[in-house]
Amino acid sequence: MNLLLRLWRSSLGKKYVMALTGIALFGFVIGHLVGNLQVFGNPDLINTYAHFLKSKPGLIWGARIGLLLMVSLHFAAAVTLTLANRAARPIPYAGGSSPGSTWKSRHAMLSGLVILAFVVYHLLHYTALISGINGTGRDFSLLKTTLSGSNDVVPDVYAMMILGFKVWWVTAFYLIAQALLFLHLGHGLASMFQSLGLRNHTWWPRISAFARAASLVIFLGYASIPIAVLVGGMGSEYAQRALAQMSVKEAK
Amino acid sequence: MKVTLKVWRQKNAKAAGAFKTYTSPELNPNMSFLEMLDVLNEELSNRGEEPIAFDHDCREGICGTCALVINGTPHGPQKGVTTCQTYMRSFKDGDQLVIEPWRAGPFPIIKDLVCDRKSFDRIQQAGGFITVRTGSAPDANSLPVPKEDSDLAMDAAQCIGCGACVAACKNASAMLFVAAKVSHLGLMPQGQPERYRRVKAMVEQMDTEGFGACTVTGSCEAVCPKQISLDFIARLNRDYAVSLLK
Numbered sequence: 218m219n220l221l222l223r224l225w226r227s228s229l230g231k232k233y234v235m236a237l238t239g240i241a242l243f244g245f246v247i248g249h250l251v252g253n254l255q256v257f258g259n260p261d262l263i264n265t266y267a268h269f270l271k272s273k274p275g276l277i278w279g280a281r282i283g284l285l286l287m288v289s290l291h292f293a294a295a296v297t298l299t300l301a302n303r304a305a306r307p308i309p310y311a312g313g314s315s316p317g318s319t320w321k322s323r324h325a326m327l328s329g330l331v332i333l334a335f336v337v338y339h340l341l342h343y344t345a346l347i348s349g350i351n352g353t354g355r356d357f358s359l360l361k362t363t364l365s366g367s368n369d370v371v372p373d374v375y376a377m378m379i380l381g382f383k384v385w386w387v388t389a390f391y392l393i394a395q396a397l398l399f400l401h402l403g404h405g406l407a408s409m410f411q412s413l414g415l416r417n418h419t420w421w422p423r424i425s426a427f428a429r430a431a432s433l434v435i436f437l438g439y440a441s442i443p444i445a446v447l448v449g450g451m452g453s454e455y456a457q458r459a460l461a462q463m464s465v466k467e468a469k
Numbered sequence: 470m471k472v473t474l475k476v477w478r479q480k481n482a483k484a485a486g487a488f489k490t491y492t493s494p495e496l497n498p499n500m501s502f503l504e505m506l507d508v509l510n511e512e513l514s515n516r517g518e519e520p521i522a523f524d525h526d527c528r529e530g531i532c533g534t535c536a537l538v539i540n541g542t543p544h545g546p547q548k549g550v551t552t553c554q555t556y557m558r559s560f561k562d563g564d565q566l567v568i569e570p571w572r573a574g575p576f577p578i579i580k581d582l583v584c585d586r587k588s589f590d591r592i593q594q595a596g597g598f599i600t601v602r603t604g605s606a607p608d609a610n611s612l613p614v615p616k617e618d619s620d621l622a623m624d625a626a627q628c629i630g631c632g633a634c635v636a637a638c639k640n641a642s643a644m645l646f647v648a649a650k651v652s653h654l655g656l657m658p659q660g661q662p663e664r665y666r667r668v669k670a671m672v673e674q675m676d677t678e679g680f681g682a683c684t685v686t687g688s689c690e691a692v693c694p695k696q697i698s699l700d701f702i703a704r705l706n707r708d709y710a711v712s713l714l715k
Contacts, residue, residue: 220713228682229672229709298682302640305574305681311475311488312567313541315639317691322684323639408685411699414707418700 228301229412231294236409238291243406243431245284246398250438253378257445260375260455261365267374268364292333299326321400322408328397335394342381352384359463375452376459382446383456395439402432470496470562474509476521477569479578482585486578488567498558502545503528503535505557522581528553530694533629536636537582538569543633543692551631551694571632573641575678586632588678589646593630596670597650599659618656625653627695634689634697640681645689647675648705649697655708665712672709 224230252270255263270277315323341347348356357380362373382388406428410416416424445451472493479486494512496505503525510520526534535552539545545555560566570578575588614622628649635643651668654660660667683702690699 223713226676227672227709227713228676228680229706230713232682232706233710298684301679302642302681302684305641305679306572306639307574308572310538310541310569310572312538312569314637315686315688316542316637318639318686318688322686325684404685411685411703412683412706414703414705414710416700416703418698421700 228298231298232412234290234294235298236412238287238294239405239409241287242284242291243402245280245287246402246435250435253442254438256375256378256442257451260362260373260452263375263378264362264371264373265364268369268371271372288333288336292329295326295329319404321404325401325404328401331397332394332401335390338390339394342387343377351381352387353380355380355460355463356467357381359466360459361466362459373459376456378442379446379452379456380460382443385447388443388447391443392440395436398439399432399436402435403428406431470498470557470560472496472505472557472560472563473565475565475567476582478521478581480580482577482579486581496557498556500557501528501553502537502539502555502557503553522579522583524583525553530554531629533631536571536584536586536631536633538567538571538636540567543571543636544631544694548691549694549696551629551633554694571636573632573635573680575641575643575680576632576635584632586630588680589630589632589643591678592643592647592671592674593650595674596663596667597654599654599663601659612658614658622653622656625649625656625697625701628653628693628697629695631694633692633694635680637688637692638681638683639686639688640684642683642689643675643678643680644683644702644705645693645697645699647671648701651708652701652704655704665708665715668705668708669712672705 224233252263252266255266321328338350342351343357346356346358348354348358351357357377358372360373360376360380361370362376363370382391407425410420410424474491474493475488476491477486478489491509491513493505493509496508500508503523506521506523513520524534524536526532528535530551530553533551535544537544537552539552539555544550544552546559547555568582570576570582570584571586573584576584576586578584626649628646630646632643632646634645635641638644651671654667655664685699685702687699690697
């Protein structure tokens with residue numbers, strides 16, 4: 218306990234917390250991307266995967282509580298550090314400031330806050346299935362399908378994704394959040410090595426290259442989904458059929 | 470050449486400061502930046518005005534006393550030099566130059582462009598030394614030091630404690646200074662017995678003084694007149710993590 222308290226009270230300790238929680242959240246971003254990319258397969262593929270996750274409450278709630286803890290720690294450390302950092306310069310410069318720094322390194326707090334706002338919206342949109350905010354006027358919780366080879370009626374996640382991203386402003390917000398995540402990770406992935414002391418002059422160029430490559434792959438991976446739906450027309454027919462079935466259910 | 474100067478004037482620590490604009494007298498482009506201020510001050514004195522107070526001592530880039538932010542960049546536009554090694558030929562005739570003191574809570578302004586950097590002294594006093602018996606010098610090479618280590622230690626030991634790292638950092642963080650001081654002793658055999666006690670004490674003093682945290686923007690490295698690398702901050706982070714576990 219004493220160690221945890223000392224970690225939290227020290228500016229370096231809080232940076233360790235930022236780095237370690239950042240690594241965990243990076244792991245989630247990769248896992249979630251791999252899960253989502255299954256939308257490019259047969260609708261059954263992602264629906265089976267979603268059904269598998271839902272059928273393991275221990276796994277899914279363990280992950281949710283763990284992620285909530287990681288986000289809370291990452292956020293709390295970022296906010297307290299930012300306030301202390303601001304207090305360290307009471308009078309700003311008139312002639313400009315932060316020579317030699319990049320925009321993404323100076324604005325990690327801003328990109329992080331927008332990403333957080335997006336995550337809250339995203340959870341209400343696709344996890345809590347609040348119909349008022351999805352922009353379609355339809356209730357996504359009524360989208361059901363049957364997996365081939367079984368009689369289980371499961372949520373139709375595939376149709377939900379297609380219908381969700383057909384709304385232009387949902388896709389726009391999603392892409393803005395992904396662009397900011399790209400910048401956030403471009404800075405954060407490299408900085409976590411620095412904060413944990415895992416860097417020297419040989420490894421820094423490799424770490425920076427890794428951060429640039431990983432953040433770009435993540436951006437392209439996530440952005441490909443709404444673009445395929447909105448521009449490429451992916452899954453349109455399937456979604457129309459799902460909507461028609463849903464109308465029947467709503468009528469009942 | 471002539472330049473327009475927008476200079477921060479502040480009567481004392483308690484008074485509110487403000488910018489005042491001056492037109493320089495005719496300058497020789499090969500004057501140093503401080504010589505330009507000397508010439509301006511002479512003119513101000515002759516006119517019966519209060520000269521501009523600024524810090525300076527060796528005027529050859531080794532003491533770390535001069536400390537001016539020129540157009541938002543500590544020590545001016547040239548890389549790897551101090552303010553006293555910045556020459557007027559780095560600017561164009563007719564340029565407007567904004568001259569400010571180091572701005573950080575732990576560096577309170579004493580007057581005009583002079584700030585109080587005693588917070589750095591207190592960080593040093595917390596642990597930036599080795600405890601040795603003084604007396605006659607030991608035999609050379611009685612303690613073998615690998616060449617790579619001595620090179621790295623010398624890179625870190627170049628820090629002149631000017632505080633440009635703090636001045637440049639958007640968080641007014643002193644990490645590069647503390648990292649340099651911790652590393653140059655921590656890399657040598659003589660620094661080992663107190664290595665982890667040192668890093669802990671210096672980091673705690675740095676936090677107590679109210680410097681900000683590192684967000685790896687790299688501004689400190691960009692303006693450091695001795696071009697000390699961010700690698701040393703990673704070393705500081707590493708040593709501090711180990712010290713917490715001890």
